[in-house]
Amino acid sequence: MKQVNIPSGANLAQLYRDLQPDYPKFFKMDVVSKLGFLLTEMLVAGEAGRFQPRQDRAVLVFSRQGCLANDTHYAATMADFPSPALFVYTLPNIVSGEIAIRNKYAGETSAYVLESYNKDTMWELVRQAFQDRITQSAIVAWIDCPTDTQWTAEAFLVNRNDL
Amino acid sequence: MEQLINEIKLKVIEALNLEGMTPQDIEDTAPLFGDEGLGLDSIDVLELIVLLEKNYGIRLATPADGKAVFTSIATMASYVQAHRTK
Amino acid sequence: MKESLVITGAGVVSALGCGKAASLEALRSGRSGIGPIRYLETSQKEFPVGEAPLSNGELAALAGAPDNWPRTTLLSVVALQEALQEAGLIPQNCGAIPLIGGTTVGGMDLTEKVFPGYSPWHSCGASTDLAARFFGFAWATTLSTACSSAANALIYGAHLLRCGRYEQVVVGGSESLSNYHLNGFNSLMILDREPCRPFDATRAGLNLGEGAAYLVLETEASAIKRGARILARLSGYGNACDAFHQTASSENGEGAFLAMQQALSMAGLEPAQIDYVNAHGTGTPNNDASESTALRRIFPGGLPPVSSTKPFTGHTTSASGSIEAVFCLLALQHGFVPPQLNWRTPDPSCLQPCCEAREASLRHILTNAFGFGGNDSSFILSRP
Numbered sequence: 001m002k003q004v005n006i007p008s009g010a011n012l013a014q015l016y017r018d019l020q021p022d023y024p025k026f027f028k029m030d031v032v033s034k035l036g037f038l039l040t041e042m043l044v045a046g047e048a049g050r051f052q053p054r055q056d057r058a059v060l061v062f063s064r065q066g067c068l069a070n071d072t073h074y075a076a077t078m079a080d081f082p083s084p085a086l087f088v089y090t091l092p093n094i095v096s097g098e099i100a101i102r103n104k105y106a107g108e109t110s111a112y113v114l115e116s117y118n119k120d121t122m123w124e125l126v127r128q129a130f131q132d133r134i135t136q137s138a139i140v141a142w143i144d145c146p147t148d149t150q151w152t153a154e155a156f157l158v159n160r161n162d163l
Numbered sequence: 164m165e166q167l168i169n170e171i172k173l174k175v176i177e178a179l180n181l182e183g184m185t186p187q188d189i190e191d192t193a194p195l196f197g198d199e200g201l202g203l204d205s206i207d208v209l210e211l212i213v214l215l216e217k218n219y220g221i222r223l224a225t226p227a228d229g230k231a232v233f234t235s236i237a238t239m240a241s242y243v244q245a246h247r248t249k
Numbered sequence: 250m251k252e253s254l255v256i257t258g259a260g261v262v263s264a265l266g267c268g269k270a271a272s273l274e275a276l277r278s279g280r281s282g283i284g285p286i287r288y289l290e291t292s293q294k295e296f297p298v299g300e301a302p303l304s305n306g307e308l309a310a311l312a313g314a315p316d317n318w319p320r321t322t323l324l325s326v327v328a329l330q331e332a333l334q335e336a337g338l339i340p341q342n343c344g345a346i347p348l349i350g351g352t353t354v355g356g357m358d359l360t361e362k363v364f365p366g367y368s369p370w371h372s373c374g375a376s377t378d379l380a381a382r383f384f385g386f387a388w389a390t391t392l393s394t395a396c397s398s399a400a401n402a403l404i405y406g407a408h409l410l411r412c413g414r415y416e417q418v419v420v421g422g423s424e425s426l427s428n429y430h431l432n433g434f435n436s437l438m439i440l441d442r443e444p445c446r447p448f449d450a451t452r453a454g455l456n457l458g459e460g461a462a463y464l465v466l467e468t469e470a471s472a473i474k475r476g477a478r479i480l481a482r483l484s485g486y487g488n489a490c491d492a493f494h495q496t497a498s499s500e501n502g503e504g505a506f507l508a509m510q511q512a513l514s515m516a517g518l519e520p521a522q523i524d525y526v527n528a529h530g531t532g533t534p535n536n537d538a539s540e541s542t543a544l545r546r547i548f549p550g551g552l553p554p555v556s557s558t559k560p561f562t563g564h565t566t567s568a569s570g571s572i573e574a575v576f577c578l579l580a581l582q583h584g585f586v587p588p589q590l591n592w593r594t595p596d597p598s599c600l601q602p603c604c605e606a607r608e609a610s611l612r613h614i615l616t617n618a619f620g621f622g623g624n625d626s627s628f629i630l631s632r633p
Contacts, residue, residue, distance in 0.1 A: 106507055112390070
């Protein structure tokens with residue numbers, strides 16, 4: 001099972017440039033979506049048939065903080081001019097949406113907010129995502145961002161027969 | 164007008180997170196939207212509407228009103244010059 | 250699907266009032282709950298909303314809960330009481346049953362009053378946990394996928410039953426109005442200053458709403474064993490990603506189409522067997538055109554009666570999947586098609602909804618809930 005992580009505080013703009021995904025919308029994303037985007041790039045870059053629309057790959061993102069770092073930024077703009085670009089990222093599941101948009105994944109996408117990092121809960125939920133007959137693989141990520149510059153970010157590419 | 168155009172370019176770069184771009188990189192009359200342009204999208208239109216209100220006191224009622232105004236930096240600057248209240 | 254999953258209890262609170270009886274009366278008589286903001290403390294009073302017609306104090310009194318709890322939790326407790334009562338799970342405790350809730354606002358209605366301080370019940374999870382502890386549920390979890398949250402809670406609950414982990418689950422969602430998302434939706438310029446008109450050529454956006462609804466979902470075997478009354482069957486469901494844009498839907502409604510297709514396939518039903526569709530139908534130019542396209546693709550032989558009930562309640566966001574499920578349940582039980590209010594002018598890019606409440610014997614109902622992030626869910630409720 002392929003596993004990747006991005007160390008806390010890493011220079012995400014530099015990592016983007018190193019990976020060369022040619023996706024300028026990256027710079028509009030909040031830190032959670034940027035991390036989700038980059039982790040997925042690291043997992044699937046060079047995959048055969050990449051960017052062919054598919055339904056058989058699920059996206060599951062777990063965290064404790066959700067999108068709280070960005071929520072705080074948005075809340076500050078409410079004082080005079082609420083920012084639509086920030087509001088877009090005030091949902092914990094936008095990160096899974098961004099991964100899906102980039103990679104053309106039309107399968108199941110979800111975001112789970114847990115009380116803490118809990119391997120048992122996470123992998124139980126991943127097993128349940130494979131309950132249907134459609135899902136054959138999944139991007140599974142723990143992306144937890146107390147601030148824009150501190151996080152725990154790791155991801156796995158899980159296949160049905162890994163479980 | 165030259166100064167206003169440069170000022171608008173800087174504000175647009177900041178507001179829309181156009182990474183690594185400088186005012187020199189944006190042509191005054193280049194289309195902002197669409198594949199030939201800066202590739203801006205519907206959320207960017209909304210941020211530009213906020214930019215007009217925040218910086219120049221101009222209030223556009225709907226995104227549709229923005230279509231003509233946001234054709235290029237030049238059209239934006241003309242509109243700002245004509246309608247600014249601050 | 251081979252497992253037989255049934256609904257044995259349902260509870261709801263929304264702009265139509267507390268409880269299923271109030272909802273039924275409103276749906277049949279065409280009485281909308283949308284109106285000016287009464288309870289939310291805000292300067293943005295120009296937007297009509299679907300506010301639950303009770304203050305936090307009144308909700309708390311009804312719920313028997315502290316009035317300093319988040320409104321999201323208070324709405325949940327009121328809806329849960331009705332659902333659990335109907336399923337015969339009160340006064341017995343829920344100690345063996347998990348609660349799956351959907352919300353986005355959580356305790357934010359309290360937090361935004363003290364920002365940059367922090368309400369201890371701010372987080373989505375905490376607002377569900379409060380309700381769970383009140384009823385003694387085994388454990389609780391919260392799904393937060395925007396406007397498909399409650400529908401996804403139902404799907405997740407179904408997974409728990411199908412893999413044999415539990416015989417009974419309680420699923421649903423809750424959302425209260427907040428300045429945070431009222432401002433946010435306004436910044437996206439998708440709020441209408443008039444009551445919403447889904448699928449109408451003059452539609453200009455949505456009205457925000459609030460409320461809560463929960464369903465007791467169990468295996469048929471469990472329901473029969475304990476002599477519970479079966480209200481409806483969950484025949485099938487689907488979830489797919491539109492993979493197009495963070496907040497807009499694709500022109501051909503791909504995510505919606507895939508979700509509905511999955512639901513039909515799981516249920517083993519042909520499109521012609523669907524008697525009514527409760528659309529997501531928010532009233533935004535984008536959703537209604539996209540959803541109409543997806544529906545026309547699903548029903549190439551002609552659409553069944555379709556309506557959006559959002560002109561009754563507003564768009565209740567995270568709770569919409571379960572609130573509208575309860576309306577579908579009422580439609581099945583009482584044999585009527587909920588009407589589409591406020592529709593007058595046909596739009597060629599949109600379907601023409603059913604505008605009059607009419608008696609109809611319904612066997613299978615399809616209902617949609619589509620969330621930001623392109624998270625599209627659909628499920629089918631059937632007469633038992």
